[in-house]
Amino acid sequence: MTSVSAPPVTRSPGEEFAAAYAADPAGAEVRFDFTITDAFQPTKERPRVTVRNLFRKRPVGMDPVRFWCEGRPDATEAAAVRESELRREAAFRFGMAEAGVHPIRAWVQIPEELAKDPEGLAVFVDYRLLVRLATAENQALTIGEHGLLRHPEIAKLPYRHDWLTGLLAACDEIEQTGATPHAMIVNPRDYYTHLLGRGGLLADLARNGVHISRTRMVAPGEAVVGDFAMAARLLDAGRSAIRIAVPPPGTFATDGPAVCAEIHEGLAIHLPTHFFHVVPA
16 A cells, blocks of 8 residues: 655656556555545646535544534524514524535546556546546535535525526525625536527626536536535545445446545535525426
């Protein structure tokens, strides 16, 4: 097993793993004391905002952390608070919550011809395994068991007309809480159908400082809009691994040497009130 300290490093994660694999094909493992999806982005020459990049990062250990949070009041509580109709956040409930990091994994199989080609194996790990890991990270942070849309207090905002109407209504709802629609997660189909090349909306959003992450982890016709910068934190344990391992059943259709990449992350959602899940009515 090889351990690698935080960047800067002279070799990529793929190169580190290829060297470990050449030394021990059956038990190759490289551990990193940083998060490889953050430090190494093999597609950075083709800019695309991942879900992790929408959040501010909070370095943590492997144990759960406690953090402050706020929640929506019921009608009676809201009526008891002076000026809650003007400033709805005045009636939010104050409280504490707990969250921790969880493993996020991705897998590839090593083609037979690459097993004896360290340079080719390194490129394969850097440009396929790490890309698949970034996709798994998008999934975990959005719809995974501990993802953003699993939080019970994130409200759905149904729209009855077109998708853009729902998207902009969510932006308005966030500002009605005194916050800012800092970012949104949309499906690529909606991005290319409703945003790109459709008038000046993309430019308007950019001028407003809105970041857009496009991923299949939000269904077409839906979106997640929120004040990502203020309302949540990405919990990052700063530890990763790439290793030979046995994949869970159903990972691949055929047998063969498999490589797993793993990181440890979670979400602390301080203000679920500042997110909206846009959905068709």
